[in-house]
Amino acid sequence: MERLLTQDGTPTFYHPGYGEAYHPRQGALLQARRLYLEKTLTHLHPAPRVLEVGFGLGVNFRVALESALARGVRLRYLAVEKAPLPKELLAEVPLPLPRAEGVYAEILKAWPEEVFRGPWGELRLVIGDVREVALPLGYATAVYLDPFSPKANPEAWSLGVLWKIRLALRRGGRLATYSAQGAFRRALAQAGFRVHRVPGVGKREWTVGIAVGAPPG
Numbered sequence: 001m002e003r004l005l006t007q008d009g010t011p012t013f014y015h016p017g018y019g020e021a022y023h024p025r026q027g028a029l030l031q032a033r034r035l036y037l038e039k040t041l042t043h044l045h046p047a048p049r050v051l052e053v054g055f056g057l058g059v060n061f062r063v064a065l066e067s068a069l070a071r072g073v074r075l076r077y078l079a080v081e082k083a084p085l086p087k088e089l090l091a092e093v094p095l096p097l098p099r100a101e102g103v104y105a106e107i108l109k110a111w112p113e114e115v116f117r118g119p120w121g122e123l124r125l126v127i128g129d130v131r132e133v134a135l136p137l138g139y140a141t142a143v144y145l146d147p148f149s150p151k152a153n154p155e156a157w158s159l160g161v162l163w164k165i166r167l168a169l170r171r172g173g174r175l176a177t178y179s180a181q182g183a184f185r186r187a188l189a190q191a192g193f194r195v196h197r198v199p200g201v202g203k204r205e206w207t208v209g210i211a212v213g214a215p216p217g
């Protein structure tokens with residue numbers, strides 16, 4: 001895989017199989033902060049519980065962790081990842097997040113494990129395809145939906161997956177994603193989310209879904 005620098009100075013990798021990079025060229029850190037952290041209100045939650053689809057290079061995780069550590073709250077984070085990357089490659093993506101990087105260095109020593117715990121909170125890594133793994137009901141206060149694009153990685157955006165995610169999210173919880181695709185947004189509404197188009201940074205629109213409707217099924 002080829003290592004690239006995004007425009008905010010943080011690195012990412014290009015995945016030749018999907019034909020896409022793990023992060024947008026505008027910035028890996030920028031997207032993690034402005035979209036996943038802030039649009040789900042993780043940065044304000046007193047006890048954040050994040051469900052992520054696609055752990056990738058751990059950028060979103062570290063940004064959520066940095067915010068939790070800075071605020072003195074514990075983070076619980078459940079990441080579903082079909083193809084965890086080797087620790088040597090993950091170590092090639094340092095971020096300017098002084099608190100989170102110390103914890104992450106410890107996590108990488110044991111990577112990959114089912115669960116990592118510390119005074120900072122807990123990271124659960126569920127290795128598998130999001131279509132097939134079981135997700136805990138009513139677990140999450142926020143969902144970071146971050147597979148490759150619907151075009152390159154369609155199975156991770158399907159109605160079945162969105163239903164399952166809705167059941168894992170508490171009522172009122174928020175899902176954020178960079179995709180603005182119409183078919184995906186319609187499926188999100190069908191799965192029990194109120195769908196909002198929000199202005200993106202370095203991209204015209206992002207999508208936020210709020211779990212207001214009754215869970216399906």
Ligand SMILES: C[S@@+](CC[C@H](N)C(=O)[O-])C[C@H]1O[C@@H](n2cnc3c(N)ncnc32)[C@H](O)[C@@H]1O
Nearest residue numbers: 054055056057058059060082129130146147148
């Ligand atoms: C865009 S990258 C995620 C970047 C990551 N969130 C970060 O902060 O660095 C997409 C990730 O989704 C994973 N993925 C793709 N399809 C999946 C599936 N069906 N189930 C679980 N993970 C999947 C890929 O292996 C890849 O690691």
